[in-house]
Amino acid sequence: MKQITSVLEGTGSTVLLLLRSLSFVGTLPRQWARFIEQCYLIGYTTLPIVAILSFFLGTVLALEAGYSMQDFGAKEFIGSLVGLAMARELGPMMTSVLLAGRVGSAITAELASMTVYHEVDALTTMNIPPAKILVLPRLAAVVVMMPVLIIIANITGWFGGSVVARYTSYIGISSESYFAALRHYTKFKDVMNGAAKAEVFGFVVVLVCCNIGLNTRGGPREIGAAVTRAVVLSLILILILDYFVTKVLL
Amino acid sequence: MATETMDASRSKTRNPFTGAEADAVSVRAEALSKKFGALSVLRNVSFEVTPGEIFVIMGPSGSGKSVLLRQIAGLDTPTSGKVAVDNLDPSLEETRDRVRLALVFQEGALFNSLSVYDNLALYPREHRSGDEKAIREKVMHALKILSVEKSAGQFPSELSGGMKKRVAIARALVMEPQLLLYDEPTSELDPVMAATISEIIATLKQEYSVTSMVVTHDRSLALTISNRVGILMAGKLVTVCTPDDLRKSQDPRIVDFLNPKIDIEHPRFKGLETKDDP
Numbered sequence: 348m349k350q351i352t353s354v355l356e357g358t359g360s361t362v363l364l365l366l367r368s369l370s371f372v373g374t375l376p377r378q379w380a381r382f383i384e385q386c387y388l389i390g391y392t393t394l395p396i397v398a399i400l401s402f403f404l405g406t407v408l409a410l411e412a413g414y415s416m417q418d419f420g421a422k423e424f425i426g427s428l429v430g431l432a433m434a435r436e437l438g439p440m441m442t443s444v445l446l447a448g449r450v451g452s453a454i455t456a457e458l459a460s461m462t463v464y465h466e467v468d469a470l471t472t473m474n475i476p477p478a479k480i481l482v483l484p485r486l487a488a489v490v491v492m493m494p495v496l497i498i499i500a501n502i503t504g505w506f507g508g509s510v511v512a513r514y515t516s517y518i519g520i521s522s523e524s525y526f527a528a529l530r531h532y533t534k535f536k537d538v539m540n541g542a543a544k545a546e547v548f549g550f551v552v553v554l555v556c557c558n559i560g561l562n563t564r565g566g567p568r569e570i571g572a573a574v575t576r577a578v579v580l581s582l583i584l585i586l587i588l589d590y591f592v593t594k595v596l597l
Numbered sequence: 598m599a600t601e602t603m604d605a606s607r608s609k610t611r612n613p614f615t616g617a618e619a620d621a622v623s624v625r626a627e628a629l630s631k632k633f634g635a636l637s638v639l640r641n642v643s644f645e646v647t648p649g650e651i652f653v654i655m656g657p658s659g660s661g662k663s664v665l666l667r668q669i670a671g672l673d674t675p676t677s678g679k680v681a682v683d684n685l686d687p688s689l690e691e692t693r694d695r696v697r698l699a700l701v702f703q704e705g706a707l708f709n710s711l712s713v714y715d716n717l718a719l720y721p722r723e724h725r726s727g728d729e730k731a732i733r734e735k736v737m738h739a740l741k742i743l744s745v746e747k748s749a750g751q752f753p754s755e756l757s758g759g760m761k762k763r764v765a766i767a768r769a770l771v772m773e774p775q776l777l778l779y780d781e782p783t784s785e786l787d788p789v790m791a792a793t794i795s796e797i798i799a800t801l802k803q804e805y806s807v808t809s810m811v812v813t814h815d816r817s818l819a820l821t822i823s824n825r826v827g828i829l830m831a832g833k834l835v836t837v838c839t840p841d842d843l844r845k846s847q848d849p850r851i852v853d854f855l856n857p858k859i860d861i862e863h864p865r866f867k868g869l870e871t872k873d874d875p
Contacts, residue, residue, distance in 0.1 A: 465706035468672050472700045473772065474693040475723045 390492030405507030426528030443548035458560025621648035699769035
């Protein structure tokens with residue numbers, strides 16, 4: 348019973364935080380500096396790790412696909428498999444998982460420490476709503492930066508697959524054939540579906556992490572616990588949402 | 598009736614930046630109680646702070662002083678009873694729109710990611726009170742009042758405890774408050790710095806007539822700066838009186854609190870002798 352109450356409380360406070368943040372959308376132009384700072388933190392600093400991860404995701408996909416497909420002469424479809432898998436599923440999901448681990452944890456740690464050390468209380472007494480200056484710029488930044496991260500993830504993943512397809516002895520298909528298959532089977536709609544998924548995942552990750560950070564009570568020990576809770580919950584939500592969003596987009 | 602009397606005798610606060618006068622505000626707590634689960638932290642606390650007064654709440658650690666201050670600042674809501682700032686509920690956003698209320702937190706609660714200057718400039722920027730030049734003048738003036746203008750470019754992590762407290766008071770001052778709340782303003786400070794902070798609080802009251810509430814267990818601060826003192830013990834307000842009456846009080850609880858005696862024969866000190874003693 349206590350757990351159900353806690354889930355309902357968490358859901359309620361997250362929705363309220365979202366509504367409260369959205370009520371300040373009109374103030375975004377005046378928060379340009381905060382928005383750019385968050386774009387830098389969410390987008391620019393995450394970009395290298397997203398690119399590295401996606402590159403190797405593409406290489407592993409090509410490697411496994413080449414190994415499985417060589418027996419029935421379907422190696423020329425490796426490009427289409429890597430292309431579709433990256434665009435529709437692995438790109439958005441792995442980027443969101445990275446976002447939860449890297450950005451989500453940092454957001455929760457920062458907001459939780461601000462809460463524990465009364466900085467959030469200070470904002471409240473100054474009549475500056477935390478939802479306005481701490482949450483809204485982060486939500487806006489993730490909406491803008493997620494498609495950028497997805498495009499980079501897709502491109503590096505596709506490229507990683509092409510390198511493996513070209514230079515692995517038991518695959519050995521040219522980059523032209525690889526990209527021809529990729530272009531033929533991976534449509535613009537697939538890329539857009541992936542980007543839409545990533546938007547949903549990224550938005551939920553940032554919102555949940557902000558909410559957990561702002562509702563942290565206690566001392567420094569609770570900051571660590573809040574970060575763990577935020578990351579675990581984000582990962583669970585990404586997987587659950589993945590099923591439902593995929594079903595809607597199919 | 599009580600409200601009418603209060604309004605009639607209402608004093609004015611003087612804006613430290615413009616010199617403009619505004620009505621000082623009152624604070625009233627009626628049968629205020631606060632519980633955390635089964636733990637009763639405040640029990641039936643009632644008092645009134647008149648406009649322009651410095652009201653000090655004293656009490657031993659854990660007596661509920663800071664919890665009381667959080668109720669008045671509107672950061673927490675009481676379990677039962679009522680708290681009103683200028684006859685308004687302080688936990689409502691509309692009240693904070695109408696009454697400028699500033700709280701100086703025990704640890705300062707400065708924004709660690711912002712410089713001292715930006716800490717002070719945040720409020721006027723967010724509330725669009727003037728252009729950047731006017732904000733700069735106001736911030737530097739507040740820093741100057743607290744003698745910390747040289748620290749404008751520093752970050753809170755680079756400041757000492759006393760400097761942080763002064764910056765926190767300067768940040769409160771920038772808000773042009775009608776009600777100024779201090780939570781343990783002299784804790785963790787050396788006697789010289791504690792005296793400086795006491796002097797600053799008294800000067801701010803004298804110069805600008807801001808209604809002030811100070812929560813402290815610092816006896817000398819309370820008796821020096823206050824108009825009236827309330828003693829809070831185990832969540833109950835045992836007395837409200839002037840500093841002179843407090844000094845003369847024969848109530849054993851107050852006498853013990855103001856003049857604590859350490860009984861080294863008490864069982865709790867047994868066994869603390871060092872083994873090396875001849």
